[in-house]
Amino acid sequence: MSKKLVAYFSASNVTKTVAENLANAISADLYEIKPKVPYTGADLNWMDKASRSSIEMKDKSSRPEISDKNARVENYEVIFIGFPIWWYIAPTIINTFLEQYDFSNKKIVLFATSGGSGFGETVKYLKTSVANSCEIIQGRLFDKNTSFEELHKWAEKY
Numbered sequence: 001m002s003k004k005l006v007a008y009f010s011a012s013n014v015t016k017t018v019a020e021n022l023a024n025a026i027s028a029d030l031y032e033i034k035p036k037v038p039y040t041g042a043d044l045n046w047m048d049k050a051s052r053s054s055i056e057m058k059d060k061s062s063r064p065e066i067s068d069k070n071a072r073v074e075n076y077e078v079i080f081i082g083f084p085i086w087w088y089i090a091p092t093i094i095n096t097f098l099e100q101y102d103f104s105n106k107k108i109v110l111f112a113t114s115g116g117s118g119f120g121e122t123v124k125y126l127k128t129s130v131a132n133s134c135e136i137i138q139g140r141l142f143d144k145n146t147s148f149e150e151l152h153k154w155a156e157k158y
Contacts (some may be wrong), residue, residue, distance in 0.1 A: 005079045082111070084114065
């Protein structure tokens, strides 16, 4: 069995709940991708074109700073990365995370939470942030009430 990491970004604790449950279900280590400047409710107001999240998501080159660089991805073969879907893709802080580490020859399995949209072009945008030898797999969407059993069954194939 390979050593696994569940890394996640959560702005409203929904993805955090899924990530914690997934890590427990598969006995993986857990790492939170924390922004250097935490998001406020106003920052997350997608209806406000001047909100922080709206500005970041309009600019595909945006790379919000992360508070630390201690994920130790070199110790893992499979890394599950979770995030909320913003504007049909992963928040750009996920690109920041991917660009801070060497994911060569790693398998990244994505999972997400969403208020209604799917993965869209998430994989396409994230592939630009990792080495060609890194495999990125589009996983699936979960809600915060997903059972340990369902998470385990899904993740065991990786």
